[in-house]
Amino acid sequence: MTDPVAGSDPPPFAEVRDFVREEVVRFVRSLRHAGVAVPANAGVTAARALVEVGFDDETRARAALRACLVADPDDAATFDRQFPEFWRRLTAGLSLSGPAPRDSDGPEGALAPLGADPSAEPPGTTPDDGGDGSADDGSDGAADSRTATERALVGSGLDGDDGEEGGEDDDLAAAWYSPVGQASEVTGIEGGRGGLVGSLEEAFSTLTPALHSLRGRRWRGDGDERADVRRALRASFGTGGTVLSVPRTERRLADVRALWFVDVSRSVLETVDRTLLLATLQYARSAWRDCRIVLFDEDAREVTDAFGEPTPSAALAALERAETEWGGGTRIGGSLASFHRTTPDAVDRRTVVFVVSDGLEMGDVGELEAELAWLSARARGVVWLNPLAAAPAYEPTAAGMASALPFLDGLFAFAAPADLAEVGRQLARNGLGGRIGYEYDPRRDRASA
């Protein structure tokens, strides 16, 4: 218990009402300035709460204001950091000696210290004109000056060109990787550009309905054609109890929620077919209702907007930027933790999370386990797409992949559109939690034989 007025009686509340109101407003503004999502009417509630609990107990006042101003546990730390300064000012102002001076008062009158660097630019505001421009310009000529990613995308239909110059489709039909020491060829994109688009459409025509079939209690095995008895009965009242038509339950096919968490470390970019990767992400972004895309390497960055552009140059630039900025080892757990920390609500129980990675964790495996435990508990399902798993001899023995495995609903290959179709086929047949994964892929058995 503290004595805020240091032995003197506080002035009657009516006399300090304006002061308290002002301090509460300043506190709310300060919290918002520090990134806390304070509800719109929270200041009023907070003032009422403060009157209810009184001004003589800091602990009680802290609990009361936290209940009113904080609606997310992640914001609690910021609140706790700023509350002492608010309390110091408030209690000093209630004494006869008047308000205490502020340590420093910013131009907007925010509390000090703010706990945040006002000069810091919000993430994602770095200029990227050059990136877009170079990607688009590069297709007009000077092919040698292009980056590896751009060269890989030439003629694929994903480089922002109309594809007329073509001629390099055959080069894109294969990717090389060496999961077990010896390089082997992945053939999946038959027919070049046209084949890729067609194959992806085909793959998503299997995958999308399969993801729908994962819906919970409301949508059981009866499918979309169940009669809606309640609506039929209601409608019948207007016709004297005669049922003229039987309405059917409905759901929209595009209502898929997904989060793609894509590893763009060097080890992955050198094994995965980048054309396929970008095309898959773009297709998913356009075909599904809610699809977020996060690239990661040693940190995570959301690039959903880049994949929402009508032309693929923004997506290409995003991949380029990620490769340039990081391009080193992989901290899967650290990146997940970073994303978890900054965007805790990105995943809910309707979201299917696709992780595209080779599982070669260079960071703390324990952190990876912790984050995947959170993810698996929170998401509807976690599907891991590993380009290495396309090899018949592949086994998830790498430390990161082995640690991640218990938290996954399925580990699949990712080297061709057919792999996505296989994910859809297995999900449709066995659902999440069933016997699904690369080990149940019949193509693997055939390849081994």
Place this chain on the structure above:
Amino acid sequence: MTEGRPTAFADLTEAELRDALDREEYVADDDVVTTVLLALRLGKPLLVEGEPGAGKTELAKVLADGFGTELVRLQCYEGLTAENALYEWNYTKQLLAVQSGTDDGSVFTEEYLLERPLLRALRGGGERPPVLLVDEVDRADEAFEALLLEVLSDHQVSIPEYGTVAAETPPVVVLTSNRTRALSDALKRRCLYLHVSPPSFEKEREILARKVPELDGAIAAELCAMAERVREEPLRKPPGAAETIDWARAVATLRREGEPASLSPAEVRETIGCLLKEVEDVRRVDDDLLEALVEAAESARAEVTS
């Protein structure tokens, strides 16, 4: 909005609230008491979030029991509709009345109205209104959340064929959420917010002392220490206080007279399923972790018996 509407608990004191919680053997930290007190005095819905098993639902139950009022529970799930939550017309009865010609001109009267939890809570107001528990609101669709906003804001519901039903005294509303999806700002704005953290070692010991009094105090300390240690592991489902209580009850039931004072590793392994509810989590308890758990237990026993 109903700001300023008198609430049944406007004059409730902190001591009275603590008494009510104590009577129901609910161990609450000071900040929980303050927040609940505010919610009751101000008549604001209380949104409680935290890990499963942290005592969110229990809080609503003890409030109802502690103040001797009715608990109206609405368990949310995907696809929950207004009909399931608010009211329904008894279609069969209406149809029979119409066909038999026994109705008095309308089949939309009280006689044909079926109360669902929200309407029940609104009409159940007396001197002490009921406690409305909207459990796991994050499991319901956004559409239902929007429906809930009206009830939370105005404490009334309009039934087109019948009229408006308003609560004489607003019910005490407790919403719980496991944060499986983000709730709307509109909902948060209407609520006071309380995040229930996993209990500390001392708090968990006190919970066990109240909930499982037949268990030896030193054994209870061992169980709490092991639960605390287990929560440090990256588990699919970290145990809450509810799981620790289950575990303590199981151990108290299985232990016989004359058994060694301390829990043996074999006993821990046999009963750990009460604490961990995912097969991957149970498998995680290998020899190394078991050894770490036993060490934590021994330290706790030494501390409480010294």
